[in-house]
Amino acid sequence: MIPFQPILDSLKSYEAGKPIELVVREFGIKPEDVIKLGSNENPFGCAPEVVEIVCNAATKMSLYPDDSYLDLKNALAQKFEVTPDRIIPGNGSDQVLDFACRSVLTPGDSILINRITFAMYKIYALQCGANVHSTESVPHDLNAFLDLTKAVKPKIVFLCTPSNPAGDALSKNEVYEFLNQISPDTLVVIDAAYMEFGSKKDPKKFIPAKEITDLYPNVFYTGTFSKAYGLGGMRIGYGIGNSELIGNLYKMRPPFSVTNLSAFAATEALKQQKYVNDYLENNLQQMKRYEKFAADNSIEFIDSYANFITLFVRKHGKTSSEICQSLLRQGIILRDLKSYELNAIRITIGTPQQNDRVLFALNKELN
Known part of the structure; x- marks a missing residue:
């Protein structure tokens, strides 16, 4: 038996966001139909x-x-x-x-x-x-x-x-x-x-x-x-x-x-820098759509200064895990914050078209 460091018994591995390939394999969804908004990547890619x-x-x-x-x-x-x-x-x-x-x-x-x-x-x-x-x-x-x-x-x-x-x-x-x-x-x-x-x-x-x-x-x-x-x-x-x-x-x-x-x-x-600034502007404008959705549905959220928004769903009768899993089956990858002991979901701000689909799915899920 290899004598590993004792600290490893209690140390948890970092939990990365789900990759597109995993969703394709698990649910048989075409790669082009998967939206990945769980890892805070730039949805437009690089310049x-x-x-x-x-x-x-x-x-x-x-x-x-x-x-x-x-x-x-x-x-x-x-x-x-x-x-x-x-x-x-x-x-x-x-x-x-x-x-x-x-x-x-x-x-x-x-x-x-x-x-x-x-x-x-x-x-x-x-x-x-x-x-x-x-x-x-x-x-x-x-x-x-x-x-x-x-x-x-x-x-x-x-x-x-x-x-x-x-x-x-x-x-x-x-x-x-x-x-x-x-x-x-x-x-x-x-x-x-x-x-x-x-x-x-x-x-x-x-x-x-x-x-x-x-x-x-x-x-x-x-x-x-x-x-x-x-x-x-x-x-x-x-x-x-x-x-x-x-x-x-x-x-x-x-x-x-x-x-x-x-x-x-x-x-x-x-x-x-112009390419980056255009992305930052999109992020600001599209963030407002999620904030309005949260306000319209009485969802608590954190005023975000990043490229994502955190929504608390505890008042809506479903856990963050249930919501994330339901959307995952639809090809939408969000981040469940259960591992942080929060009943919350973190959503990377996507392109306008991606956000259309996410907001429609969230509205259906919560209402």
Whole structure:
């Protein structure tokens, strides 16, 4: 019998959203008839120019990438107005989150997270032998965070803003006031995977990576190309911090952690800001349709600053699992939040045509 780490007995695997292929196999639905709005992907995909770049570079897939990723880091440095030595790319932003945990945490240390938040914070911390403490509320409550930092003295605090899977967002002023009151020895991770959506809806929610990492050397800011840029399948993200922090995180990084095609795609995607802005505008306008549907049907929802909306269905006589399963049989993939102990569904904001179909199915299901 192989002696696995004892922590693995109680550790749960990350639960990813259902893929289209699984729905096709289970229910015999044609792939073109399946709508996937359960994983917060860009429903329009990436810009055509990005597809062209990747296709043209396909012959390079037999070669290892340039491990300096200088072109990508220069493009990110220009976007965020920092120097390249303050940027670390990763195989998705979750990889650089893993680097942060492994570089700071030792067995017996603690982290602090929100009650409802990205599951990988907890998984990475437990893998390091750390203790996980969380607040009680669904939206982020920074007063509760402050109280708990005094009690548990965490090595890392994770703030996901805008939040996944709830959709709430902290304002810049709230975050800065929080940072002014905690120990500079505590690493604070600002997970900004949905920052493009939050700042589009409300500029007060925008947290500038350069400013916050200049002012607070204990802040690590992370972002991704999976959401606004439509590169979820390329698995590419990044982290920004002061040069000392990034230098230490690099010691945790395996060689060639980002594929060359992913780096090419991300570098080109940064040039296609009009395409991204058009998507963000669609997201804002289509979000209003779900908000109106919720209001018309007395459904509680969280004011969302991301590319999805969370609807609580507890008053409608059906569980979130029943609703999601019913729509799944119709070829509509949503995210059941039962695993977060919420009777709620999370719906990625799709194209206008996709949303037509989802809203029609939801209305039939709930009424």
